[in-house]
Amino acid sequence: MMRESMTRDIEPSATVNAPSVTGGVAAPSVLRALRCSVCGAEFAEAGRALRCAHGHSFDIAKQGYVNLLHAKVPAGTADTPAMVAARAAFLDAGHYAPLADAVARAAEASARVPRSGGASPDFQRHEFRDLAALPELVLDAGAGTGYYLAAALDALPNAAGLALDLSAAACRRAARAHPRAAAAVWNTWEPLPLADGCASVMLNVFAPRNAAEFRRVLRDDGVLVVVTPTSSHLAELGELTLAVDPRKDERLTEGLSRHFDRVDAEEVNYPLELSASETRTLIEMGPTAHHLSPGALDALPDAVRVTVSCTVAVYRLRDEAA
């Protein structure tokens, strides 16, 4: 009885397609979600390229990502290869592992929890959702190296992941961040090259947000997990990192509130002891490294104690009819 109602509520396409076990943009659940960035048509794999029915073709790079950009993007927004390398080194050392754990917990828990409480039909549908039976797509907008996407995919064993980032250097790494991950170069401020309602989980970690587009591509019962720094985050580093607006969290909620309701939030706070070279790497993964006076990073103390302080917030689609 319960199983019957569960399968009836799942989209037909989700029940007939086996989940992808291999990664890459040509994995079935990723290919189904991607749309041609020129004309919006579906893609098919054509050799080492994705091609739409109108003949627009995008090569799949040997690292497994696809660059869907076809218009010039203003320089300076995408992370440079040096910033991406610094970010990869810092994250691989595990300094932000508690943040990744919180993101994974939010993605996993939210995928099980009903959109609305109580014993409504909606509640029943989600309460018994069997994660192992659902092919899900986790989308990470501004994914960087794919570190948080990989953590979410570990927590959602049947999901495929798609990293979007404006930086090709980031996508190169994100495509290899997890066996079920794929990556595409794209600008968050443009309409996303994705089908409506294709993502069951969206991540947005320290990256630009396009609320209207996030709303469009998120499934009705999907969740958006957003990580933002609080004003205490890395505050000890002073001008060596970007200052966080104390109203950032408030502004975030304001920016998303037209389309989303915040349903949960976890504050992740912990101290980090860093060596001089780790501190340097942390600064080099952010944009301030380019604006510092020469030598500013040469005289860092041997040991630095900084505070990691972030909010991991979970949003669900607002019922816009209400």
Ligand SMILES: C[S@@+](CC[C@H](N)C(=O)[O-])C[C@H]1O[C@@H](n2cnc3c(N)ncnc32)[C@H](O)[C@@H]1O
């Ligand atoms: C601070 S990094 C965070 C990366 C990753 N989420 C993490 O936390 O490790 C911001 C990322 O957003 C990307 N980015 C900046 N502007 C973008 C845009 N307009 N569209 C897509 N990605 C963008 C950068 O290339 C960079 O990878």
Ligand SMILES: [Zn+2]
């Ligand atoms: Zn096309």
